[in-house]
Amino acid sequence: MEIGELLGSGRSADVYAVDGDRVLRRYREPLDARREVAVMAHVARHGFPVPDVYPGVGEGHATDLVMRRLSGPTMLRAAIDGEITPAEAGRVTARLLLRLHTIPALVSGDPRDRVLHLDLHPDNVLLTPDGPFVIDWCNSREGLPGQDCAMSALIMAQVAVDEENELAMPAREMLVALLGELGGAMDYGDGLDQAKRTRGANPTLSAREVELIDAAGSLIRELSL
Numbered sequence: 001m002e003i004g005e006l007l008g009s010g011r012s013a014d015v016y017a018v019d020g021d022r023v024l025r026r027y028r029e030p031l032d033a034r035r036e037v038a039v040m041a042h043v044a045r046h047g048f049p050v051p052d053v054y055p056g057v058g059e060g061h062a063t064d065l066v067m068r069r070l071s072g073p074t075m076l077r078a079a080i081d082g083e084i085t086p087a088e089a090g091r092v093t094a095r096l097l098l099r100l101h102t103i104p105a106l107v108s109g110d111p112r113d114r115v116l117h118l119d120l121h122p123d124n125v126l127l128t129p130d131g132p133f134v135i136d137w138c139n140s141r142e143g144l145p146g147q148d149c150a151m152s153a154l155i156m157a158q159v160a161v162d163e164e165n166e167l168a169m170p171a172r173e174m175l176v177a178l179l180g181e182l183g184g185a186m187d188y189g190d191g192l193d194q195a196k197r198t199r200g201a202n203p204t205l206s207a208r209e210v211e212l213i214d215a216a217g218s219l220i221r222e223l224s225l
Contacts, residue, residue: 003017003024004019005017007023010136011204012027014026017069021069023066023069024064025064026064036065037053039115039137039140040053040137042115043103046102046103049130050134051067051069053067054067070133070135074122075123075125075127076089076122079170079174085173086170087176088177090156090173090175091180093120093121093125093178094152094179096134097149097182098185100115100116100134101145101148103115108142108143114142116147117134117137117139118147118151118198119136119138119155121152121155121156122174124136146190147198149182149185149186150186150188150194150195151198152178153175153182153195154195154213156174156175157175157216157217157219158209158212160175160216161216162208162212188220192220196217
């Protein structure tokens, strides 16, 4: 399979064009993308908006994930450019979380468990002509939905408490809207504590981002009052 131009790079992977209809996402570390393919296929079967994946394409490279190429900006980019408001970005994120958490776990036998994205924020949502699509499922796990809600809130709150970040105020608006839309689905207790531990152990975070986790958690709990 021929690999085309580099389209973008994230914390752990690069995305390349394959042709007009497909892209290839390749991990820079030796991580197996087949679990991610299985999760995306599972949520797609339940009608959740994810790019179509092509299992078996390029099986010689376990770090590769080939999927349908989508058109449209990330929701973060759209908010920065004024195409949507930060509050709407927060509400859309919450609705996607609530929709995801109606899907039963793929592996777990615990009826309380659901598929968790654990990195669902506006930069991982593409706004396409067919609606929002969620990308980057490499952190996905199964567990209690409140932790997933808490993780999304924590990611937004880390930006909101960063006085050096020009997106701090929009991020706070997103966070307030997210929490309001989530309502009782948000776990301000154990779920938030677990999200803080998981986020703090993420090796792709900078030292600055790790330093902001406690302040981010405090902001979330203040907004719950």
